[in-house]
Amino acid sequence: MPGLVLASSSPRRRDLLGQIGVIPSRIAEPLVDEAPLKGELPRDHALRLAVAKAQAVARGPDEIVLAGDTCVGAGRRILPKADTPDVVRQCLELLGGRRHDVWSAVAVIDGSGRLRSRNVRSVVAFKQLDSAEIEAYLESGEGVGKAGGYAIQGSAAALIRAMSGSYSGVVGLPLFETRALLRTAGYPLG
Ligand SMILES: Cc1cn([C@H]2C[C@H](O)[C@@H](COP(=O)(O)OP(=O)(O)OP(=O)(O)O)O2)c(=O)[nH]c1=O
Numbered sequence: 001m002p003g004l005v006l007a008s009s010s011p012r013r014r015d016l017l018g019q020i021g022v023i024p025s026r027i028a029e030p031l032v033d034e035a036p037l038k039g040e041l042p043r044d045h046a047l048r049l050a051v052a053k054a055q056a057v058a059r060g061p062d063e064i065v066l067a068g069d070t071c072v073g074a075g076r077r078i079l080p081k082a083d084t085p086d087v088v089r090q091c092l093e094l095l096g097g098r099r100h101d102v103w104s105a106v107a108v109i110d111g112s113g114r115l116r117s118r119n120v121r122s123v124v125a126f127k128q129l130d131s132a133e134i135e136a137y138l139e140s141g142e143g144v145g146k147a148g149g150y151a152i153q154g155s156a157a158a159l160i161r162a163m164s165g166s167y168s169g170v171v172g173l174p175l176f177e178t179r180a181l182l183r184t185a186g187y188p189l190g
Helices: 011-019 042-056 085-095 131-140 155-159 167-171 175-184
Strands: 003-007 026-028 063-074 099-109 115-126 160-164
Touching (some): 003 042, 011 175, 042 099, 042 115, 063 085, 063 175, 099 167, 115 167, 115 175, 155 160
Parallel strands (some): 003 026, 003 063
Antiparallel strands (some): 063 099, 099 115
């Protein structure tokens, strides 16, 4: 059975793979500049970074490499991965009361070096958020380190009116597409 390298520092991606019974034989942190290019659209950004992360990690003989990227987009605008509570606040002020896109890209390089990728769009609708709700969410600390400043898998779920698309993709790895790519790459999955 070919080994699987997960090119990700994200514990969420490891957990999501575990949810479908996939245990990487190796985890490697991809060192990639995640800054958007000038004028880059959210969908292009997610795909470019997933591919770059997969390519940044060395592949041993008979190893498959998998990487992903999650990008939150408000129209043509890319929201940052919130690194401080202030950025979380700015994101929530923008996202409250409207719909936004979450692009979830996954890239797989197979044992012969062939790259395949998928990019999934989800749409998430937040309720109108008043300042007390935003401050309460900031208190939770859950938004820091997350694309768009929130995590759907935590207390933010209670502020989300609706979503369509891939729930696992919003969390960090679209599992339907990931399974299909892994199978095509020769990784044995039932
Ligand atoms: C929108 C959203 C994002 N996120 C997370 C998933 C990703 O970890 C993060 C987006 O950053 P990414 O750059 O996709 O991933 P990462 O930096 O955590 O890990 P790596 O690049 O090493 O693979 O935001 C959630 O956990 N829940 C959500 O609802």
